[in-house]
Amino acid sequence: MSDVASGNGRAGLIYAASAYLLWGFLPLYFIALAPSGAFEVVAWRIVFSLVFCAVLLAVTRRYRPFLALLKRPRISLTMALAGALIYINWQTYVYSALSGQVVEAALGYFINPIVTVFLGVFFLREKLRPAQWTAVGISLVAVLVLAISAGSVPWIALTLAFSFGFYGFIKKRVGHAVDAVAGLSMETLWLLPVAVIQLIIVGLTTGITFGTVSPVxxxxxxxxxxITAIPLLFFAAASRRLPLVVLGFIQYFAPVIQFLVGVLILHETMSDARWIGFSLVWLALIILMVDGMVSTRATRRSVPELV
Incomplete structure (x- = not known):
């Protein structure tokens, strides 16, 4: 029985689908937070994510290993950098949701796998196969088409793609030592002073909305x-149960849902040029996926089976 067909694999699929469904519909959650602005939303996201993680660490009695991680300077500083990147990602993403640019945010997460390929080339000195170079070239053309048609660089999409790409790259370097809850706890702990400063600024300017609008x-x-921690926990559970190839396919659930939310629910404009740009990105992703499947099968065939 294959990994996916097994009971453990089916559970992994449920966890993965749940994580990406939650991430896909996240823009609607942020929109429901009006009249709160992006800076206040992100500040409260940091604060309450840290509170939720603290509760989880206490309930599961894993606070001692967490405190031990804080005493390891290399891991602690690495997680501080990860926190800075996820802050950029969160702030950009929430801004895109509250400013009616969910489709461009979806574009960022479609581009993200291609950014990951870039990072592998520049930082890990990986060599790309011809199909991967083709996908990269097509994606660059897509960004140019979108930039020319809009009259400006799609900075939201690029910021989301690169911030999350670097975030994933850094997290992989400490993934063996830091689990999902401990990682989010350390990141939000580092970001807590930023959240406090943002809340002070919001309070002095537009005014804090928490507790002033309604109980809901x-x-x-x-x-x-x-809503921040649960998808991460689901994803961590899925990654332990599913092959990386399967996770690679499912990761596109979130941007597909975000794209549909932007077009069908929020009625964001899709010009002909924008459709062309998105179509090029999707073509690049299809090339990457097919190339990944062929490479994986070739690798498996080259490894002799043990009898």
């Missing part, structure tokens, strides 16, 4: 911690 609105802000 306040609960939704508190729920930012849950």
């Amino acid at each position: 609105h306040s609960l939704l802000l508190v729920g930012l911690g849950v």
Whole structure:
């Protein structure tokens, strides 16, 4: 029985699908937080994510290993850098949701796998296969088409793609020592001073909305911690149960859902040039996926089976 067909594999598929479904519909959650602005939303997301993680660490009695990680300077500083990158990602993503640019945010996560290929070339000195170079070239043409048609660089998409790409790259370097809960706890702990400063600035300018709109609105802000941590926990559970190739396919669920939310629910404009740009990105992704499948099969065939 294959890894996916087994009971463990089916559970992994459920965890992965749940994670990406939550991530896909996340823009609607942020929109429901109006009249809170992007800076206040991200600040509360940091605060309540840290609170939720602290509760999880206490309930699971894993706070001692977490405190031990904080005493390891290399890991602690690496997670600080990861925190800075995820802050950029969160702030950009929330801004895109609240400013009616969900489709461009989806583009960022479509581009993300191609950015990951770039990082492998520049930082890990990996050599690309011809199909991978083709995908990279097509994606660059797509970005040019989108930039020329819009009259500006799609900075939201590129910021999301590169911030999350570097974030994933850094997390992989410490993934053997830091689990999902401990990682998010360390990242949000580092970001707590930033959140406090943002809340002070918001309070002195536009005014803090927490507790002033309605009980439901306040609960939704508190729920930012849950809606941030739960998908990460689901993804961590899925990654332990599923082959990397399967996870690679499922990762496109989130941007597909985000794209559909932007076009069908929020009615964002899709010009002909924008359709062409997105189509080129999707073509590049299809090439990457097919190349990955062929490479994986070739690798398996080259490894003799043990009898």
